[in-house]
Amino acid sequence: MRFEVETARQRRTIDVRRSGAGGWTVTVDGRPVSVDFSRAGDRWSMLLGGASYEVAIEPRRQGRRIVHVNGHVVPVTLRVPGRGRSGSHSDGPSATGPVSIVAPMPGRVVKVLVAPGDAVLAHQGLVVVEAMKMENELRAPRAGTVADVRVREGTPVDANAVLVVIT
Amino acid sequence: MRKILIANRGEIAVRVIRACRDLGLGSVAVFSECDRTARHVRMADEAVAIGGNAPSDSYLRIDRLIDAARSTGADAVHPGYGFLSENEDFATACRDAKLTFIGPAPEAVARVGSKTTARKIAASAGVPVVPGTEEPFGPDAADADIARAAERIGYPVLVKAVAGGGGKGMRVVTGATSLDSAVRLARSEAGSAFGDSSVYLECCVQRPRHVEIQILADHHGTVVPFVERECSIQRRHQKVFEESPSPAADPGLRARLADAAVAVAKAAGYTNAGTVEFLLDADGHFYFLEVNARLQVEHPVTEMVAGVDLVQWQIRIASGERLTLTPRETLTPTGHAIECRVYAEDPDAGFLPSPGRIVALRAPEGPGIRNDGWVEQGSEIPIFYDSLLSKVIAWGQDRPQATARLRRALDEYDIRGVRSTLPFSRWLLARPEFVEARFHTNILDELLQQRAGEPFDDLDPSIEEVAAMAACLAEASAAAAWPVSNELKGASSSLERSWTALARKEGLRR
Numbered sequence: 149m150r151f152e153v154e155t156a157r158q159r160r161t162i163d164v165r166r167s168g169a170g171g172w173t174v175t176v177d178g179r180p181v182s183v184d185f186s187r188a189g190d191r192w193s194m195l196l197g198g199a200s201y202e203v204a205i206e207p208r209r210q211g212r213r214i215v216h217v218n219g220h221v222v223p224v225t226l227r228v229p230g231r232g233r234s235g236s237h238s239d240g241p242s243a244t245g246p247v248s249i250v251a252p253m254p255g256r257v258v259k260v261l262v263a264p265g266d267a268v269l270a271h272q273g274l275v276v277v278e279a280m281k282m283e284n285e286l287r288a289p290r291a292g293t294v295a296d297v298r299v300r301e302g303t304p305v306d307a308n309a310v311l312v313v314i315t
Numbered sequence: 316m317r318k319i320l321i322a323n324r325g326e327i328a329v330r331v332i333r334a335c336r337d338l339g340l341g342s343v344a345v346f347s348e349c350d351r352t353a354r355h356v357r358m359a360d361e362a363v364a365i366g367g368n369a370p371s372d373s374y375l376r377i378d379r380l381i382d383a384a385r386s387t388g389a390d391a392v393h394p395g396y397g398f399l400s401e402n403e404d405f406a407t408a409c410r411d412a413k414l415t416f417i418g419p420a421p422e423a424v425a426r427v428g429s430k431t432t433a434r435k436i437a438a439s440a441g442v443p444v445v446p447g448t449e450e451p452f453g454p455d456a457a458d459a460d461i462a463r464a465a466e467r468i469g470y471p472v473l474v475k476a477v478a479g480g481g482g483k484g485m486r487v488v489t490g491a492t493s494l495d496s497a498v499r500l501a502r503s504e505a506g507s508a509f510g511d512s513s514v515y516l517e518c519c520v521q522r523p524r525h526v527e528i529q530i531l532a533d534h535h536g537t538v539v540p541f542v543e544r545e546c547s548i549q550r551r552h553q554k555v556f557e558e559s560p561s562p563a564a565d566p567g568l569r570a571r572l573a574d575a576a577v578a579v580a581k582a583a584g585y586t587n588a589g590t591v592e593f594l595l596d597a598d599g600h601f602y603f604l605e606v607n608a609r610l611q612v613e614h615p616v617t618e619m620v621a622g623v624d625l626v627q628w629q630i631r632i633a634s635g636e637r638l639t640l641t642p643r644e645t646l647t648p649t650g651h652a653i654e655c656r657v658y659a660e661d662p663d664a665g666f667l668p669s670p671g672r673i674v675a676l677r678a679p680e681g682p683g684i685r686n687d688g689w690v691e692q693g694s695e696i697p698i699f700y701d702s703l704l705s706k707v708i709a710w711g712q713d714r715p716q717a718t719a720r721l722r723r724a725l726d727e728y729d730i731r732g733v734r735s736t737l738p739f740s741r742w743l744l745a746r747p748e749f750v751e752a753r754f755h756t757n758i759l760d761e762l763l764q765q766r767a768g769e770p771f772d773d774l775d776p777s778i779e780e781v782a783a784m785a786a787c788l789a790e791a792s793a794a795a796a797w798p799v800s801n802e803l804k805g806a807s808s809s810l811e812r813s814w815t816a817l818a819r820k821e822g823l824r825r
Contacts, residue, residue, distance in 0.1 A: 201781050215783075280698055283503060
């Protein structure tokens with residue numbers, strides 16, 4: 149099987165082929181190596197050129213797999229050529245146009261500091277959300293006018309819920 | 316005393332249940348809805364539901380806690396830390412219900428619980444205090460009055476909740492323009508956490524170390540101080556690493572700190588376990604900060620170097636026993652201990668809480684390692700409470716050995732499903748500031764600012780390559796092990812879709 153693999157610093161083409169019990173030939177960008185990759189409970193034991201690695205893989209989330217190697221956490225995106233991308237969809241907020249301020253985590257709205265029509269400065273506090281017993285003030289990413297306030301004080305919010313829209 | 320109700324959750328509930336077992340006492344757990352199957356519930360002899368997920372609807376409900384103690388026949392209550400542990404009304408309610416409160420008397424809780432009163436007590440006992448406002452600013456105090464007081468003390472100034480603790484309800488203010496918003500946040504945080512939004516101001520001691528003295532005080536007039544703990548490594552006033560003894564203390568300073576702590580405890584009429592906190596400046600002068608009228612998160616480091624079980628002593632003192640420890644034993648440390656708190660937070664996303672389900676967990680073990688935790692594979696980390704997963708405590712003959720063991724333990728620690736602060740802790744342990752113990756309470760915030768958001772896990776490129784290979788191998792292994800036809804795949808995903816749709820509808824109906 150052939151994969152296009154992306155990690156933080158590099159993109160690689162990796163081809164894996166079975167070569168016996170637990171044994172694989174792995175070709176990374178044209179360089180073939182022998183790997184022993186064996187299941188150990190819910191983890192994997194990987195032997196690569198005499199070096200021993202303990203590997204664990206979290207279920208896929210938004211196309212990304214979190215791979216744990218000897219305690220290090222490595223996000224990895226896999227794509228099988230010709231099968232369409234299973235990668236992450238990162239759509240950053242636009243620099244101009246309306247900006248939505250979203251809840252970074254589930255929590256409860258403690259205070260709404262602005263109302264529709266208010267002019268706000270960059271870094272001005274908009275909403276205070278309490279999560280895990282700490283209050284976090286969410287601030288305006290840039291100056292603008294409050295177009296919409298979509299939450300009320302005292303109500304719970306889900307992660308990524310839109311709280312305030314600034315134009 | 317036969318049966319103790321533990322008015323708490325998480326790792327500290329587990330810790331107290333263990334002490335009950337060690338002493339042959341019964342244990343009663345309490346739980347909110349989302350904690351129904353939590354570790355402390357399964358571990359205790361009995362368990363009682365006390366309400367909804369919000370702390371104000373369960374772990375802060377004095378009436379329900381007292382009812383739970385009555386209905387189970389518990390004769391004592393251990394409050395743990397946080398929640399109602401330093402609440403005068405709770406201690407009083409226990410006393411009124413003829414329950415032994417495992418902690419100081421309500422009068423002493425009130426005296427030291429008000430930070431402004433505690434400061435007066437310390438000053439009257441001849442212990443130096445940090446300059447600040449003598450009287451608290453109540454909920455109706457005018458912003459202008461607070462601003463005038465801040466000018467008088469001089470910026471930067473600390474806004475602190477009179478009832479505060481654990482860094483909640485506390486803000487540093489560098490200039491007059493940000494005072495109002497800091498006061499507002501501190502008040503609101505303190506109001507929801509402690510039910511009292513009064514604040515006071517304190518001068519910012521420049522680059523102090525945070526040292527503290529654990530004390531035990533029985534009901535017969537004996538107060539025993541322990542070797543100091545240093546807790547200078549803090550992130551936004553929350554302790555992250557704690558150790559004992561302090562690398563900055565010699566036997567002379569230790570004796571002076573211990574004397575001051577005992578003087579404060581005696582002046583406050585304090586009993587049971589408590590901690591007297593001090594700031595230590597670069598010249599070796601110390602200032603009283605506050606008294607924590609409870610067992611602290613970092614109590615295990617003292618247990619490791621003193622060879623005592625503080626929770627057992629809390630219970631024995633509460634049942635009227637006399638302390639048999641002497642300061643000669645308790646002020647001589649055996650080796651060195653360091654504690655690292657592990658939180659469900661993503662250090663690479665500004666330490667944002669990372670609630671969710673633990674899919675796999677392997678806690679560290681081996682020589683010199685103690686892990687006080689509560690989570691297991693399958694545990695859900697709720698969003699309603701503090702995100703502490705566990706505390707790893709390393710003991711060694713000296714600080715270098717303790718540090719090496721802690722590093723080994725954190726490398727062994729495997730948590731999956733939620734992000735944890737482990738990568739950050741590993742990074743910090745390797746910093747020269749930590750190795751050389753060059754500390755002050757702002758050091759961590761300064762180091763974090765310098766980093767400008769680079770990931771904490773500084774990956775070796777070879778590890779990245781191993782991860783890339785492993786992801787492919789796991790995918791190929793799965794494909795080989797379970798050949799699923801496309802038709803079946805389509806069926807299962809459409810089934811999944813209909814379940815999701817149903818779940819949404821159900822959600823709307825409610």
